[in-house]
Amino acid sequence: MNELSALPQHTTQMMLHTPFHSRVVEACEINEWSAWQGYTTPSSYTNVEFEYFAIRSNTGVFDLTPMTKYRITGADAEAYLDRLLTRNIAKLAVNRVAYIVMCNDAGDVIDDGTVFRLADNEFRLCTQERVLDWMMWSAAGFDVEVIDETADVAALAIQGPTSCRVLRNMGFAGMENLKPFGMQTFEFNGARIMISRTGYTGDLGYEAWMAPEQAESFWDALFEAGKLRGIRAFGSEALDIARIEAGYLAAGVDFVPAEQIVRNGRGRSPLELGLGWLVDFNKPVFSGRKALLKQKEYGPRYRFVKLSVEGNKPAEHSFIYCRGKAVGTVTSAGWCPTAKTNVALASLEMPYGRPGDELEAEIYYMRELHWTRLMAKCTIITKPVWEPARRLQTPAPDA
Amino acid sequence: MTDKKYDAIIIGAGHNGLICANYLAKSGKSVLVLEANATVGGAACTREFAPGFKVSAGAQWLYQLNPTIVSDLKLIAHGLVYAAQDLDSIALNPNGQQHISIHGSHASGGDLSEQDAHQFAALQGQLLRFVRVLDRVFNRRPPKLIESDWHDKLTLARLGIDMKMLGKEDMSEMLRVGLINIYDLLNEHLDNPLLKGALSLDAVLGSHMGPRSPNTVFTYLYRLLGQHYRFNGPALLKGGMGQLADVLLHSAQHQGVEVRTNSAVITINLNADSAKSVTLGNGDTIVANSIVSNADPKTTFTKLVGLRNIEAGFSRRVQVIRMNGNAAKLHLALEGLPDFTGLNAQQTGARLLIAPDMKYVERAFNHAKYGELSPAPAMDISIPTVHDGSLAPAGKHVLSATVQYAPYALKDGWTEAQKQLAQKVAIDTIAQYAPRIKEQIRAAEYLSPADLEQQFNTHGGHWHHGEISLDQVLMMRPTPGCTQYRTPVDNLYLCGAGAHPGGGLMGLAGKNAAEEILRG
Incomplete structure (x- = not known):
């Protein structure tokens, strides 16, 4: 057998196409493409603002097939995930989804993602990075099988206030009763597809998971059903605005995945990313436990904060100052059009970011080749600037 | 569950385990040593392999036992008796003459130039x-x-x-x-x-x-x-290497150490990050403040602790420790003293080496690299009965040899047929230097690394519990993140050769570990 043919497709072929590619190409009017984990994906289809407002006002559709997906099966699947992830997976019921992080032994975050409990001994783990090596190393001693199923599962995010209605129009009766972080299997075209109430936009929204053969007909039916509900495909740029508005982290942007780090000390623990709530120290063992316990006792090195930045200039890559001292940097920033707030996510050195600390962002921006520097006051905010009630309501409101 | 809580439980009564027990008990600690086998000593043992014929079934030479340990533990007073000391090593010349003798830093004989x-x-x-x-x-x-x-x-x-x-x-x-x-x-x-x-x-x-x-x-x-350490050449103990085990046991018991044989530890039980107790094959659970493993690091973590109970990065490091043994043991029961061409009877009691030149040794290794038997292995031969009549009936002899190389991961597996073949190759190799030996053999035993693994509970049958390679010594022994005899599991210590500084029968790992445990 040809050895190459035995390798996963993404290791042998430059720039894969997702099963939705024929439809994506058709919709991508401006030819703005970028690479995402080896796949050709659109940064934008038409106009970033249009696409963003489709997410916030109607229904936006995003091809998330390139998201790395692992299938974990076997008698020890739950025990395996409990050692791999910081959260308590034993508490995750079948047909439920959880946001997760995984750490290395140093307690630094390797990646964040979501875990879906498909059955007692069957899970899907979605991550930003490809982390198969770490997952395989972690499998020693467990009766478990780990498969990279990225290319075998086509996935679409269907996000926005009319998303539930659009899916109901497609024939998915009872869609409104699906709770946040729940999932359900539906019949479509004689095949089974899974729909979860999850997303990365901070709004009411769903993700649909299906066999690649279903992809094109699902896309067609979806857009047909959403025609009168303002449905629109969106690319990675619009998604980025939405996720910053919702205050969600991006691996590789807001933290460097631990297994990619070259320089000592550049990793971030969950406690240093504001994700301490994902760590269950009551579990006897998980990778990173010892280091995180120590960090909990002696205090983390960094504090991750959401900032409301004065003015409307995005504080991208800005230094954050406290009384004239540089105490951190912005990892993600943007003007949030719906919340009408200038938001930044920033990593500050401890102990800065205490109540009462006066923080300023040093912002540079250019207009017609003219650079301007300004110092903008920042206020730490604890809640996302975009958090509509419908995100968590069941039944999901109609619109 | 037994009621008594010990200060320390030592898993494995190999020489390092016993030495560690001795030092801990000397400092007033209550120590229990649990040994899976029927006898203590691990690879420091004497065993009857044919009726009336006994041999040092693991290590055959004593050549680097740390002298501080001998005096600290008063081993001479406890009965350490040598059958021979400062023996020559004789490099056998295939031509049957011109053998070279090595004594410490002095070499002579054969065609060796001034x-x-x-x-x-x-x-x-x-x-x-x-x-x-x-x-x-x-x-x-x-x-x-x-x-x-x-x-x-x-x-x-x-x-x-x-x-x-x-x-x-x-x-x-x-x-x-x-x-x-x-x-x-x-x-x-x-x-x-x-x-x-x-x-x-x-x-x-x-x-x-x-x-x-x-x-x-x-x-x-x-x-x-x-x-x-003042071994001007290898030494033999009276009654074989089992005597070292007996002496260490005697000294340990004198210090109040409790030793139980036939007591295999099945699991080391953790409470979150901390070792609390051990469970034996019979279901008994025994509690201690410190659990000290004389087992090799792979056995300790894969079998006793369980890889799923430690964090994944460390689990991986344990799995990649290189410790596949590549030496076998050959034991022969002989009707008479073998007649090595060009050696007198006294010289036959020296350490005899079959390694005619460096390329011979390298060629023998080539096969091992690919999981094959070496058709012409290098050998280190001991005939202890020249110095110690207690090991065989009068007039009879035993021969013990280390056969280098015999890869643990033999391509065809260590089947009985492969063992027979390996034994034949080893005997044929000796016969090139002692042509009549085949007629003198009454019984033979060949222990592959797989056998050594099984007999001494040592992963890979590696007598150092891990290669003495530069990436696996000092602060990287047995593996980074697990050094100074401590492990990522609190209260779990390593005292075997898998820890610094490794060893044959040296004992420093056991001694140093005890010092670390006492440091708290």
């Missing part, structure tokens, strides 16, 4: 100066480089000073040869192929390395540690 003899003495002298530096580090816990405390800084400072004290020439030479191979080093200094062959065998015995493998100067220095 220049080679002189060069050899000078080389050994220099290497022994390097060994003195190493010994200072081996005698203490290995220093951590990051997170080092004053104790570690002192060790590092002393290492630096010791290196400096070597003088400019020696220091730069130590740094030059420390990482290279024995093949190049010996070629730089010596001409005689037979002498070089024998010396190169010393550098690779028990390891998965050939004379041309980098790292083999270091393993040679490691072997020379024995000479630094």
Whole structure:
């Protein structure tokens, strides 16, 4: 057998196409493409603002097939995930989804993602990075099988206030009763597809998971059903605005995945990313436990904060100052059009970011080749600037 | 569950386990030693392998037992008796004459030139100066480089000073040869192929390395540690190596150590990050403040603790420790003293080496690299009955040999047929030097690394519990993140050869571990 043919497709072929590619190409009017984990994906289809407002006002559709997906099966699947992830997976019921992080032994975050409990001994783990090596190393001693199923599962995010209605129009009766972080299997075209109430936009929204053969007909039916509900495909740029508005982290942007780090000390623990709530120290063992316990006792090195930045200039890559001292940097920033707030996510050195600390962002921006520097006051905010009630309501409101 | 809570439970009554127990008990700790086998000593054992014929079934020579341990534990008073000491090593010449004798730093005989003899003495002298530096580090816990405390800084400072004290020439030479191979080093200094062959065998015995493998100067220095410990050649104990076990047991019991044989530990039980107790095969659970494993690190973590109970990064490090044994043991029960061509009866009791030149040894290794048997193995032969009649009926003899190489991961597996073949090859090899030996064999036993693994509960059958390679020594032994006899599991310590400084029958791992445990 040809050895190459035995390798996963993404290791042998430059720039894969997702099963939705024929439809994506058709919709991508401006030819703005970028690479995402080896796949050709659109940064934008038409106009970033249009696409963003489709997410916030109607229904936006995003091809998330390139998201790395692992299938974990076997008698020890739950025990395996409990050692791999910081959260308590034993508490995750079948047909439920959880946001997760995984750490290395140093307690630094390797990646964040979501875990879906498909059955007692069957899970899907979605991550930003490809982390198969770490997952395989972690499998020693467990009766478990780990498969990279990225290319075998086509996935679409269907996000926005009319998303539930659009899916109901497609024939998915009872869609409104699906709770946040729940999932359900539906019949479509004689095949089974899974729909979860999850997303990365901070709004009411769903993700649909299906066999690649279903992809094109699902896309067609979806857009047909959403025609009168303002449905629109969106690319990675619009998604980025939405996720910053919702205050969600991006691996590789807001933290460097631990297994990619070259320089000592550049990793971030969950406690240093504001994700301490994902760590269950009551579990006897998980990778990173010892280091995180120590960090909990002696205090983390960094504090991750959401900032409301004065003015409307995005504080991208800005230094954050406290009384004239540089105490951190912005990892993600943007003007949030719906919340009408200038938001930044920033990593500050401890102990800065205490109540009462006066923080300023040093912002540079250019207009017609003219650079301007300004110092903008920042206020730490604890809640996302975009958090509509419908995100968590069941039944999901109609619109 | 037994009620008594011990200060320390030691898993495995190998020599390091017993030594560790002795030191802990000397400091007033209550110690329980649990041994899976029926007898204590691990690879320091004497066993009857044919009716009336006994042999040191694991280690056959005592050549680097640490003298501080012998005096600290008063082992002589407890009955340590040598059958022979400071034996010569004789490099056998295939031509049946012109064998070369090595005694400490002196070589003679055969066609050895005066220049080679002189060069050899000078080389050994220099290497022994390097060994003195190493010994200072081996005698203490290995220093951590990051997170080092004053104790570690002192060790590092002393290492630096010791290196400096070597003088400019020696220091730069130590740094030059420390990482290279024995093949190049010996070629730089010596001409005689037979002498070089024998010396190169010393550098690779028990390891998965050939004379041309980098790292083999270091393993040679490691072997020379024995000479630094005043072993001017290997020694034999009266009644075989089991005597060392008996003496250590006697001394331990004298200190109040409780030793239970036939008590295999099945699991080390954790409470979150901390070792709390052990469970035996019979279901008994015994609690202790410290659990000390004399088992090798792979066995300790894969079998006893369980990989799923430690964090994944450390689990991976444990799995990649290189510790596949590559040496077999051959035991022969003989009707009479074998007649090695060109040796008299007294010389037959020396350490006999089959390694006619360095390429012979390297070629033997080539096969092992690919999981094959060496058709012409190198060998280290001992006929202890020349010095110790207690091991065989009157007039009869036993021969014990280390057969280098015999890969643990044999391509075809260690089936009975493969073992028969390997045994035949080994005997044929000896017969080239002692032609009548086949007629004298009453019984034979061949122990592959798979057998050694099973008999001594040592993963891979590796007698050092892990290669003595530069990436697996000092603060990286057994693996980074698990050093200074501690492990990522609180209250779980390692005291075996898998920990610094490793060893044959040296004992420093057990002694140093006890010091660390007492430090708390």
